[in-house]
Structure formats: structure tokens, C-alpha cells
Amino acid sequence: MRFETAHHHTWRKIKSALACIIAFASGVLVISPLGLVFFYLLIHGAGSVNWDFFTKLPAPVGAVGGGMANAIVGSLELLALAGVIGIPVGVLGGVYLAEYGSARINSVVRFLADILNGIPSITWGVVVYGLIVLRFKGFSAYAGGLALALIMIPLILRTTEEVILLVPNGYREASLALGVSRWKTIVHIVLKTASKGIITGILLALARVGGETAPLLFTAFGNRFWNHSLSQPIAALPIQIFTYAISPYDDWHRQAWAGALVLVTGVFLVNIMVRIVTRGRGASVV
Amino acid sequence: MTTPERTVAERVERPGEPPPLEESVPARTFEIKNLSIWYGEKRAIENVTIDIATNAVTAIIGPSGCGKSTLLRALNRMHELVPKTRLEGTVLLDGTDLYSSNIDPAIVRRRVGMVFQKSNPFPTMTIGENVVIGLRLNGVRDRRFLNERLEKSLRMAALWDEVKDDLHKPGTSLSGGQQQRLCIARTLAVEPEVVLMDEPCSALDPIATAKIEELIYELKAKYTIVTVTHNMQQAGRISDYTAFMYLGRLIEFGPTTQIFTNPKDRQTEDYITGRFG
Numbered sequence: 260m261r262f263e264t265a266h267h268h269t270w271r272k273i274k275s276a277l278a279c280i281i282a283f284a285s286g287v288l289v290i291s292p293l294g295l296v297f298f299y300l301l302i303h304g305a306g307s308v309n310w311d312f313f314t315k316l317p318a319p320v321g322a323v324g325g326g327m328a329n330a331i332v333g334s335l336e337l338l339a340l341a342g343v344i345g346i347p348v349g350v351l352g353g354v355y356l357a358e359y360g361s362a363r364i365n366s367v368v369r370f371l372a373d374i375l376n377g378i379p380s381i382t383w384g385v386v387v388y389g390l391i392v393l394r395f396k397g398f399s400a401y402a403g404g405l406a407l408a409l410i411m412i413p414l415i416l417r418t419t420e421e422v423i424l425l426v427p428n429g430y431r432e433a434s435l436a437l438g439v440s441r442w443k444t445i446v447h448i449v450l451k452t453a454s455k456g457i458i459t460g461i462l463l464a465l466a467r468v469g470g471e472t473a474p475l476l477f478t479a480f481g482n483r484f485w486n487h488s489l490s491q492p493i494a495a496l497p498i499q500i501f502t503y504a505i506s507p508y509d510d511w512h513r514q515a516w517a518g519a520l521v522l523v524t525g526v527f528l529v530n531i532m533v534r535i536v537t538r539g540r541g542a543s544v545v
Numbered sequence: 546m547t548t549p550e551r552t553v554a555e556r557v558e559r560p561g562e563p564p565p566l567e568e569s570v571p572a573r574t575f576e577i578k579n580l581s582i583w584y585g586e587k588r589a590i591e592n593v594t595i596d597i598a599t600n601a602v603t604a605i606i607g608p609s610g611c612g613k614s615t616l617l618r619a620l621n622r623m624h625e626l627v628p629k630t631r632l633e634g635t636v637l638l639d640g641t642d643l644y645s646s647n648i649d650p651a652i653v654r655r656r657v658g659m660v661f662q663k664s665n666p667f668p669t670m671t672i673g674e675n676v677v678i679g680l681r682l683n684g685v686r687d688r689r690f691l692n693e694r695l696e697k698s699l700r701m702a703a704l705w706d707e708v709k710d711d712l713h714k715p716g717t718s719l720s721g722g723q724q725q726r727l728c729i730a731r732t733l734a735v736e737p738e739v740v741l742m743d744e745p746c747s748a749l750d751p752i753a754t755a756k757i758e759e760l761i762y763e764l765k766a767k768y769t770i771v772t773v774t775h776n777m778q779q780a781g782r783i784s785d786y787t788a789f790m791y792l793g794r795l796i797e798f799g800p801t802t803q804i805f806t807n808p809k810d811r812q813t814e815d816y817i818t819g820r821f822g
Binding site for chain 2: 322323427429430433437438440442443447448454504
């Protein structure tokens with residue numbers, strides 16, 4: 260057996276350094292778009308984010324000023340509707356996959372959920388358009404909420420399942436050995452232990468659909484005024500940004516920048532919230 | 546419930562072996578007859594017949610994979626959590642068949658509690674919540690009753706003096722030995738008749754182990770205790786009866802002093818003297 264020569268050693272060091280540099284450059288490349296987007300939005304949008312933006316309705320064409328209050332509230336309403344429909348279905352589906360279900364059914368459901376996650380979001384808009392909007396003859400907040408919920412369900416389902424599977428079996432056994440029923444064990448022990456992970460999954464799903472535009476175009480439609488009934492069209496921040504961005508007016512462009520900044524900041528805040536939720540006490544396993 | 550003279554163990558019949566050893570215990574909590582358990586195709590225990598004495602400690606010993614944990618878990622139907630298990634034979638608890646179709650496993654487990662190898666206090670709960678969770682989830686709401694039971698259970702588990710000022714702290718903040726005693730307190734809080742212990746000390750240091758052993762000794766005044774252990778010295782110290790299992794069969798059963806000083810079976814002797822296992 261021959262020992263390595265000094266030459267080999269130098270060449271190995273160079274290769275190692277090279278790999279390190281390439282990996283670092285890739286890392287920078289991944290993060291930089293986020294920084295660029297955020298700073299670009301700040302430059303163009305920050306000037307138009309003011310009190311009026313959060314409190315006033317859009318100004319009529321030609322008039323300067325106005326805000327996106329209705330779109331901000333509308334987006335929150337849509338998210339609430341999507342959550343009411345999507346969270347229970349997603350979480351309970353995840354519980355089924357992780358706690359009940361046979362291996363074969365589970366692998367089918369998992370596969371389908373992964374396909375659903377990959378379906379372009381505009382498809383959901385068209386689906387809900389066909390199912391709800393045409394049938395009830397009108398765009399509505401309900402339709403928009405449903406479209407967003409359909410996007411959320413497979414996301415929440417998969418994260419819930421994964422997080423529940425991380426709960427060690429010892430806790431289930433300990434609870435069952437106390438004479439606690441299966442269902443109570445799942446609700447009070449398993450879900451409680453996995454709660455941080457599940458909440459994280461829900462928040463991330465909400466953040467994801469909060470920025471969706473395409474599925475809302477065919478369902479919630481958008482609205483220049485306050486929405487007074489959930490069965491009527493409703494404004495949403497992404498739609499408002501879209502409408503203003505393709506308009507020919509400079510003032511609307513500025514508002515669109517401001518809207519995008521607010522939306523991105525919102526998503527950013529949700530992610531920070533997730534960080535805070537998941538930090539907490541070190542007691543939880545997931 | 547008192548049958549004074551009674552066969553405790555019938556050894557697995559094997560041709561050419563001496564006739565089964567006969568022992569008697571004053572009262573029996575479990576009567577296990579011809580019990581066989583399969584996991585899928587694999588037979589984990591085979592034709593085991595054994596009685597468990599009331600208010601005594603019975604230790605099940607044997608090398609890994611001999612079926613001792615399965616036998617223990619069959620006593621409160623915990624082995625059923627593994628899919629595709631099959632059982633033949635009978636397990637009577639005070640004369641009631643645990644496996645008859647109208648028996649709810651949850652009710653069985655309320656009467657027959659279990660402490661596990663790895664201490665597993667619920668990580669989202671405080672020390673206090675951990676102790677009373679069994680009662681709470683079984684529908685007990687009365688706060689005064691819960692508090693009384695909390696103190697009583699922790700005292701019985703010899704943990705009260707160490708944690709009485711820290712009941713609001715997370716259960717996982719305790720040391721390993723304390724966590725295991727917390728798990729014992731949690732089991733005692735639902736007032737079972739039997740406590741099963743699956744290698745309760747195997748993850749603990751010698752001092753914590755000594756405390757748990759002392760505790761087991763005290764608890765047998767009130768409870769029937771069945772424990773699985775890898776540690777032969779421990780079986781010798783804490784148990785009144787010892788069952789030796791090998792390859793899914795019960796090889797020998799009798800008073801611990803007899804098993805350890807004068808085993809009837811060659812395999813038992815070999816195992817106890819450390820020739821295998």
C-alpha cells in the first residue's frame with residue numbers, strides 16, 4: 260500500500276475548496292431573489308403604503324389617492340372561509356392516514372394528495388367555476404373560499420400526516436394502557452403532542468393560498484366596493500394587485516406596488532409567526 | 546375466590562421430560578390456560594399455562610425474543626395494537642375471560658395498568674396533569690377528587706416529596722428515574738388491580754433502579770405485579786414467583802427462591818447461571 264503524495268493532498272484541498280465555493284454561491288443565488296424582490300417592492304411600494312391605503316376604498320378612475328381596505332378585508336374573509344372548509348378536512352384526513360387506514364389505501368391517498376399538490380392553481384378556479392359559480396349563477400366569496408380550501412386540503416393533509424407519524428408510539432401506548440379510548444387518545448394525546456407541527460402546516464398553507472390570484476379570478480372575481488354578503492363577489496388583495504398592475508394609470512401602478520408589498524409582508528409575518536410557534540418550550544417532539 | 550391448593554404451572558409438555566412441576570399459591574389474579582399468540586404467521590408464544598398470584602410480584606425472565614413481553618402484554622390486551630395478531634387459549638382475570646367478545650379492551654386496561662421500558666410522560670403536560678390525565682380522559686371532572694388522587698398517587702410512587710412544589714413544571718423536566726416513577730404514579734392514579742411492568746428499570750442507573758425496586762416491593766401489598774426483566778439479579782431481588790421462558794414456551798415456573806437455587810430444568814439452570822442468553 261502506497262501513501263498519498265503531497266501532490267495528491269494539495270489537489271484534494273483545492274477540490275474541497277472549490278466544492279465549498281460552488282455550494283456557497285448556490286446558497287446566495289437561492290436567497291438573493293427574496294432580498295431583491297423585497298427591496299424592489301420597498302422602493303416602489305413603500306411610498307404608497309399609508310393610512311389611506313389600509314382604510315379607504317379604491318378611488319374612482321382619474322381621482323388620486325384611495326386605498327385597498329376592501330381588498331385587505333376581503334382577502335382575510337376569503338382566508339377565513341378557506342380555513343373553515345379546508346382545515347378540518349385536511350387535519351382529519353391526515354389523522355386518518357396516520358392513525359387508521361390500511362397501508363394500501365394510504366399509499367393511494369398519499370399519491371393522489373401529492374398529485375393534487377402539483378395541480379396548477381388556476382385549475383381549481385375553473386373547477387369551482389363549473390361546480391359553484393355556474394350553478395348558483397354568480398361569483399361569490401363562498402366560491403373563492405372553496406377554491407382556496409381545495410388548494411389547502413392536500414397541503415394540510417400531508418403535513419398533518421407527517422407530523423402525527425413523528426409522535427412516538429410510546430405516548431399512544433401509555434394513554435391506551437390507562438384505559439383511554441382510541442379516539443380520545445388521538446385527540447388529547449397525539450394531536451396535542453403534534454399540535455405545533457399541525458399549526459405550522461396550517462399557517463404555511465394559509466400563507467400559500469393568501470397570495471393565490473388565478474383561482475380567485477373565476478370565483479371571487481374581485482370587487483371595487485365593500486362586500487356586504489358572502490354570496491356576492493368579493494375583493495382580494497392579489498386580484499386587486501393584478502387589476503391595478505395591468506391598468507394604464509400610474510397612480511394605480513403605485514397602488515399595485517403597495518399592495519404587493521403588503522401581501523409579501525403579510526406572508527413574511529406568517530412565516531415569522533410559524534417560527535415563534537415552533538420555538539416555544541422544548542418539550543414537544545415535533 | 547380462595548382455592549387453597551391449586552396448580553400454578555403446568556410446564557410445556559415434552560415427551561421424555563419429568564412430569565410438570567406443581568406449585569400452589571394462596572390466591573390467583575390471572576389464570577392463563579393454553580395461551581398461544583401469533584403475529585401474522587409467526588408464533589410468539591406457544592401453549593403457555595400459568596397462574597399469577599395475587600398481591601405478589603411475578604417476574605418473567607428469558608432471553609430476547611422469547612415471548613416474555615408478548616405474554617405480559619396479553620394480560621391487558623396491549624399486544625393487539627400490533628396488526629394481525631391472533632390468540633388462542635384463555636386469560637381469566639378474577640374469573641372473567643379478558644378475550645370474550647363483549648369485553649372492551651379499554652375496560653381491561655383500566656383494571657390492568659402498564660408501565661413501559663422507556664419512561665413516557667406526556668411531553669405537553671405538567672407533572673400534575675400527567676398524573677391525573679387517565680382519570681380526566683375517563684370522565685372525572687371533580688377537582689377536589691383529582692387533587693386528592695394526585696397526591697395519593699405521587700406518594701405511592703414515592704415521588705411526592707421530590708415534586709410537590711413543582712407540579713406545574715413539565716413532566717419531561719424530571720430525571721429519568723423520576724420520570725419512570727411519574728409514569729408509575731400515572732398508572733396508579735386510575736386505581737388498577739394489576740400493574741404490569743415491561744423492563745421498568747432497563748433504561749435507568751443503579752440508584753434510580755434501586756428506588757423503583759423498593760417501590761415495587763411496597764406496591765405489592767396493594768397490587769398484583771407482573772414484571773418482565775432482563776436482569777436476573779433483579780428478578781431474584783424483587784419477585785416472589787419467577788417464570789422462565791425460552792423460544793415462546795414456558796420452561797419453568799415456581800417460587801423465585803426455588804427457580805434460582807434449585808431449578809428443575811436444565812435450560813433454566815443454564816440461563817440463570819449465565820451459560821446462554
